[in-house]
Amino acid sequence: MKAIICNKPREFEKIELQDPTPVDGEVIVKIKKIGICGTDYHAYNGRQPFFTYPRILGHELAGEVVEGNEKFKAGEAVVPIPYLHCGKCKTCLGGKTNCCPQIKTMGVHVDGGMREFTSVPSTNLVKAHDLTDEKIATVECFSIGAHAVRRSEIKENQWAAVVGTGPIGIGTLHFAKLAGAKTIAIDINEERLNHCREVLGVDHCVNALQNPVEALNDITKGELPDAVFEATGVPSAMENAFNYVGHGGRLILVSIVKGKIAFEDPLFHSREMTVMSSRNATEKDFINVMNALRNQDINVEAFITHRCDFDELTSCFETWSLPESKVIKGIVSF
Ligand SMILES: [Zn+2]
Ligand SMILES: [Zn+2]
Structure with a gap:
């Protein structure tokens, strides 16, 4: 599969990776859209405090289930919650999965979604079948x-x-x-x-x-x-x-x-x-955002100002990171 990796600050590389194989409790997700945000620009420029290299960026994702399980059907639209938490500690059990001491955010601490497929714990997926892929890709940012x-x-x-x-x-x-x-x-x-x-x-x-x-x-x-x-x-x-x-x-x-x-x-x-x-967000916030998107309470049309295809990502990314591009949200499509 195609992927883009950030080898070190200001260096992207297009690479070929093996498709992920499903692990227990995880679901293979095909990435449909990737929202690009300040965290990505900071990571690329070496200004993100939690960041290590090399890393596949991308945490604002719209996906589609490739191989389903008892909870998710193949072909179902999903939004990955990119904050991978342990689920066992006092913080997680208290409902604050957004700041679990073991947290690994996709695209920051572990590889993210700038690739065709990724494996996500099914506990970190939310069904999003009634929203467009573009709207799904904005859920994490609004959350x-x-x-x-x-x-x-x-x-x-x-x-x-x-x-x-x-x-x-x-x-x-x-x-x-x-x-x-x-x-x-x-x-x-x-x-x-x-x-x-x-x-x-x-x-x-x-x-x-x-x-x-x-x-x-x-x-x-x-x-x-x-x-x-x-x-x-x-x-x-x-x-x-x-x-x-x-x-x-x-x-x-x-x-x-x-x-x-x-x-x-x-x-x-x-x-x-x-x-x-205020750090990250929880599933509850994701659900609140999705309800707001369903109710047309958020103006997504004015929010998404720039778009490009995955193959153009590396060149668009440079442009979008400049203030004169007047980007609010750029979305990358597969
Ligand atoms: Zn973001
Ligand atoms: Zn935890």
Whole structure:
């Protein structure tokens, strides 16, 4: 089968691999579509903290079962949950399979989906027969925002601010809106803010370069947001986000960076702020996203901006990683 491997930072190679043979409890899946995201660009550029080389990338997958078992029929459309967890530890048994200490994410810690076939534990597959392959390939990406919003416990009519309006920020805004929150998008890119205003229908947009704290105070009448979601992947932006959180509010760090981030303790303490990370997603989040896609609650047409075939992947990948390509989500087809 055809595969593309990332041998080291900035080096892809097209290779031929043996087809996978099924192991106990696993299902062979034919890859139909692959979504490309920030994690892939960071991995390719050597900026992903959990990454080792050589590695087959690809964790946003739409698949089709090749050889079925008692749970899945051959030909059935599936979305792989790429976070392979042990299923036995306290964390997994407590339902937090997204942060199992043994976690191996496909396309990050173990080989992912940039290949024709892959073997996936059937516990990591969700049936998706009523969604198009393109929509299936967006489920993992949207589930990151869905998980962050679920974790924040944001309530109807509360203020949710999302810093960074890339694909993860867009997903977070969608699910904050679905939770009934009043939404604020924060970014330094006016074009992206326009997209949030016009396509996503967020309530307010704030340019982070133009005194964002004052703008947030104006919008929320001095109360500041109940939940601030940070999805920039930029350490200084993560640190600034502490200033955006209202008293008694939550800061949810969705993106991850290499290294330390710092904050002023009096600011953190005076607001009795809760700071939490949000990592990956669980099956519950995948199901919530699939329901939102079924109900047309997510605008996928505006989300998928670029497409290419598997054979063009290596050249398109370089282009898509450049800001001037204006890519939101690129999808690769087999
Ligand atoms: Zn991703
Ligand atoms: Zn575990």
